[in-house]
Amino acid sequence: MALMLVKFDLKKRVKLAQTVWFMYWFAVMAGVLVFSMGLFFKIELRKRSELMDNNESHFLPNLLIFMGLIACGINAFGGKVCYDSLDPSKFAKWKPMLKNFLVFCVVFNALLFVTALLCFVMRIPLQFTLAEGLRSGMKFYKDTDTPGRCYMKRTLDQMQMEFRCCGNDNYRDWFEIQWVSNRYLDFSAKEVKDRIGSNVDGQYLMDGVPFSCCNPSSPRPCIQFQMTNNTAHYSYDHYTEELNVWNRGCREALLSYYGGLMNTIGALVLLVTMLEIGVTIGLQYVDSSLSTLVNPDDPESESEGWILEKTVKETFTDIMDKMKAMGKGSKVEEGEAAVATVS
Amino acid sequence: MVLLEMKFTQQRRVHLAQGLWLLSWLAVMCGTFVFCLGVYIKTELLRRAEVMDNTEIHVVPNILMLVGLASIGTNWVATRVCQDSLDPSRFPRWKAFLLAWFVGATMLSFLLFAVVESLKVGLRNGIRFYKDTDVPGRCFQKETIDRLQMEFQCCGNSNFKDWFEVQWVSNRYLDFTSKDVKDRIRSNVDGRYLLDGVPFSCCNPRSPRPCLQNQLTDNSAHHSYDYQSEELNLHSRGCRQALIDYYMGLMNSTGPGVLSVILIQMSVVLSLRYLQTAVESAMALEDPEEDSEGYILEKGLKETFEDLKVKALILLKFGQVNPSATQEPSEAEDPEKAADNTTEKAASTTASS
Numbered sequence: 100m101a102l103m104l105v106k107f108d109l110k111k112r113v114k115l116a117q118t119v120w121f122m123y124w125f126a127v128m129a130g131v132l133v134f135s136m137g138l139f140f141k142i143e144l145r146k147r148s149e150l151m152d153n154n155e156s157h158f159l160p161n162l163l164i165f166m167g168l169i170a171c172g173i174n175a176f177g178g179k180v181c182y183d184s185l186d187p188s189k190f191a192k193w194k195p196m197l198k199n200f201l202v203f204c205v206v207f208n209a210l211l212f213v214t215a216l217l218c219f220v221m222r223i224p225l226q227f228t229l230a231e232g233l234r235s236g237m238k239f240y241k242d243t244d245t246p247g248r249c250y251m252k253r254t255l256d257q258m259q260m261e262f263r264c265c266g267n268d269n270y271r272d273w274f275e276i277q278w279v280s281n282r283y284l285d286f287s288a289k290e291v292k293d294r295i296g297s298n299v300d301g302q303y304l305m306d307g308v309p310f311s312c313c314n315p316s317s318p319r320p321c322i323q324f325q326m327t328n329n330t331a332h333y334s335y336d337h338y339t340e341e342l343n344v345w346n347r348g349c350r351e352a353l354l355s356y357y358g359g360l361m362n363t364i365g366a367l368v369l370l371v372t373m374l375e376i377g378v379t380i381g382l383q384y385v386d387s388s389l390s391t392l393v394n395p396d397d398p399e400s401e402s403e404g405w406i407l408e409k410t411v412k413e414t415f416t417d418i419m420d421k422m423k424a425m426g427k428g429s430k431v432e433e434g435e436a437a438v439a440t441v442s
Numbered sequence: 443m444v445l446l447e448m449k450f451t452q453q454r455r456v457h458l459a460q461g462l463w464l465l466s467w468l469a470v471m472c473g474t475f476v477f478c479l480g481v482y483i484k485t486e487l488l489r490r491a492e493v494m495d496n497t498e499i500h501v502v503p504n505i506l507m508l509v510g511l512a513s514i515g516t517n518w519v520a521t522r523v524c525q526d527s528l529d530p531s532r533f534p535r536w537k538a539f540l541l542a543w544f545v546g547a548t549m550l551s552f553l554l555f556a557v558v559e560s561l562k563v564g565l566r567n568g569i570r571f572y573k574d575t576d577v578p579g580r581c582f583q584k585e586t587i588d589r590l591q592m593e594f595q596c597c598g599n600s601n602f603k604d605w606f607e608v609q610w611v612s613n614r615y616l617d618f619t620s621k622d623v624k625d626r627i628r629s630n631v632d633g634r635y636l637l638d639g640v641p642f643s644c645c646n647p648r649s650p651r652p653c654l655q656n657q658l659t660d661n662s663a664h665h666s667y668d669y670q671s672e673e674l675n676l677h678s679r680g681c682r683q684a685l686i687d688y689y690m691g692l693m694n695s696t697g698p699g700v701l702s703v704i705l706i707q708m709s710v711v712l713s714l715r716y717l718q719t720a721v722e723s724a725m726a727l728e729d730p731e732e733d734s735e736g737y738i739l740e741k742g743l744k745e746t747f748e749d750l751k752v753k754a755l756i757l758l759k760f761g762q763v764n765p766s767a768t769q770e771p772s773e774a775e776d777p778e779k780a781a782d783n784t785t786e787k788a789a790s791t792t793a794s795s
Contacts, residue, residue, distance in 0.1 A: 243650035256647035260592060283651045285665035310645040310653040315588035319615045321642040333617035 101405035107388040109399045115388070116184045119381035123178035126378050127171055129371040134167025136364050143360065149254050150353070151232040159214075159221050163364070166207075166214055170375065173207060176200070177382055184385050187398055197386050204379045211372045218365030222358050229350050229357075233267050240309070241280040256311035264352035265312035265345040270326075272348075277302040278309060308344055317342040380406060445739035445746075450720040452731045456528060458720070462713045463524040469517035469710045472703040476554065477510025479696060483561070486692070490685070492586055502561040509554050513707065516547050520714055527721050534725075540718055547711045551704045558700050562693050584610075588643040596684035597644035597677040602658075604680075609634040610641060640676060649674040712738065 107115070141160035148155055180197065183189035239251040259265055266272035284291050284303055294303050306327045313321035322343050325331040388404035407414050450458070484503035487494060523540070526532040591597055598604030616623050616635055627633050638659045645653035654675055657663040720736030727734060739746050 249650070252650065253647045260647070279652050280650070283665055288665075310642045310655070311647060313642045315585045315592070315643060318584065318612065320611050323642070333615055333620075 101403070102407035102410060104403055104405045105384065105388075107402050107404050112385075112388055112402070113185060115381070115404075116181050116385055119378060119385055120178055120181040122374070122378050122381060123174050123181060126174040126371075126374055127178065129374055130167050130170030130174055132167075133170060133368060133371055134164055136367065137161070137163025137165075137167055140360065140364060143357070147254075147258070147353070149232075149251065150236050150258065151228045152235055155228050155232075156221075156224060159217060159361075162214055162217070163368070166211055169207065170211070170371070173204060174375075174378065177204075177378060181382065181385060184389060187389075190389060194386075194390070197382075201379065201383055201386065204375070204382070208372060208375050208379060211368065211375060215365050215368040215372060218361045218368060222354075222361055225357055225361075226350075226354055229353050230267070233350050233353075237267065237272060237276055237278070240276070240278045243280060244282065256309060258353075259309070259311040259345070259349060262349060262352040262356065263314075263345050264347045264349035265308060266348055267350050268348040269346065270308050270312055270344050273308045273312070274304065274306050277304060279303055279305075312344040314342055314345050319343070445737055445742060447735055447737045448716065448720075449733055450716075450724075450736050451733050452724075455717070455720050455724065455734070458713065458717050459524050459527050462710070462717055463521055465706070465710055465713065466517050466520040466524060469520070469706050470514050472706050473510050473513030473515075473517055475510075475699065476513060476703055477507050479699070480504070480506030480510055483692075486689075490590075492583075499561075499564040502557055502564055505553070505557050506561075509550060509557065512546075513550055513554075513703075516543060516550065517707075517710060519543060520710055523714065524717070527717055530725050533721055537722075540714075544711060544715065547707060551707045554700060554704060558693065558696070562690065584641075588641060591641070591643040591677070591681060594679075594681060594684040594688065595646070595677050596679045596681035597640060598680055599682055600680035601678065602640050602644055602676050605640045605644070606636060606638050609636060611635055611637075644676045646674055646677050651675070 137160045140163065141157060144151075144155055144157060144160065177200075180190075180193045180200075183193060236251055236255055239245070239248045240255055241252070242248045243252050281303075286292070286295075291303065294305060295301050298304060305324070307324035308326065310321065310323060313323065322332055322335065322340075326344075327337055329336055383406055384404040387408075388402045391402045391404070392398075392400050393402065394400040409417070480503045483506065484500065487500060487503065519539075520543075523536050526536060613635075618624065618627075623635060626635050626637065630636060637656070639656035640658065642653070642655060645655065654664055654667065654672075659669055661668055715738055716736040719738075719740075720734050723736070724732065724734035741749070
């Protein structure tokens, strides 16, 4: 009892082949789309790899690129097979490898589905990488003369302006590190000496933030320094002031950006998976309809098409039997060889 | 002596028609591209409306959009002509229309080129950065200018010193009881709070040192600072120059695109002329499937020009003669002479063709 049996005459077969060929071209473009999304994601990760401590995982974009390339290849090949299926002589040369190709397609679809799931799951390791990277990034903000870290200031400033965020969790993170390089501190001044003496590590800490934390939407010119001192500025209360600097932390901002990106990519890969399943089923129908011709010599005779030759249960038991037979076959061969060597 | 004559077999005519059909659809896409370009430029100009001196410059993207639409229309007509060209029963109805089409399509290409050039000139003259934006309390103006300065990496109109001449701190945030504020206000005629400082949006992220915004001309206010030699602290470019560079870059990058659109349009015009003449001469033959000749101009360039001049003069003469004949009977000789002239000239044109 075949699974989802459909009767086909010549007209229906031709229509099926044309539809599946058309769908394969869509699937090729979908493969290109997956490839380009993987590439885009990789570039975005590289752009901000400094903020992730240079140890972010490129596994997911590489996987997307790889799957995109394979999808293009498979779909182009499937399209060619469909195109040739209307001509019995051309189809005969593809027939023997079609069964293996279909099994490969099923495996590929399963992998594609796993990739889509990964897109949603990889958010969690990204969160930890970002937290670490940002914290160390802020520590190196002042080291504009240290080779290898001289661009950290620019990267952080541009990131804070672009993502409209300040600090790791909020702007107070800047109060806990020294973000002014020693080169620009006058060590003979009393104020500098006081601040350095006020903490164990001898760091110049202050209640101020870099200019990139400033919010342009604020009606008043940005207050960057002496932020916790209400008397230092006219008509200023740092408890109620909301618009002066960005409220959001950069870890949250970056995470929501990358998380949104990965969610979109995951949703698109799911859609591509469904399209791939559709074309695989279509190709299976094309293959089965062309191999069950009532009169093999007459191309216009009727035929049947199905997804599985027997029911799901029977197909499963068949596969298990085949695997057991293969396993037993190798055991029997070993036994015979052992008997042959002994005797 | 025909201009650029080519022989066409039936096979070649069919190929020409098919190729031209594809080319015309490509030209329709190009027309769409030009239209979208016009829409994009208009949007960009609207987005930065605060820095534009006047709205006259909007004429240019409007013309660009019209040219795009007209191009879509003319090239769509070309595809219809191609489809009908191989069917002798449907082709004749396009005959009268085609001359007007050729003139229109050629004019479109030139108009496109002129429009892009004029946009460049208009932009250069049209951008004024703030002049009267020192009105205190205009919050949206502050945000707009801050975002502009951060996005285009510029400061002030021509450089950062422009900010020293403008009060950019709102009166709401000034403590009028403090001595410093009172001194500054009294130091100038208009009673404005001027300082040698700039807004935070002027800060350059590339600077190795944290940004210095206030007391910029006072070297002793900051450690190891010389304002004459300091280059990286603030953006050095003025916003007017930055905006002009941005728009010029936009225009220059669309240059090759517009040029290729013009080339495609011209090749559509030429190919359609060949197709028209080849199909017409084929239809005039006894066996429509025989070889025929296609050309661009029936006679040489000079002769065609003379013919056009004569035709134009005849039209003008007819226009002049008819109203004057009803008023002055003494000029009755002229209509006869004009009629003689036209018959002579018509005879000469038919004799030479």
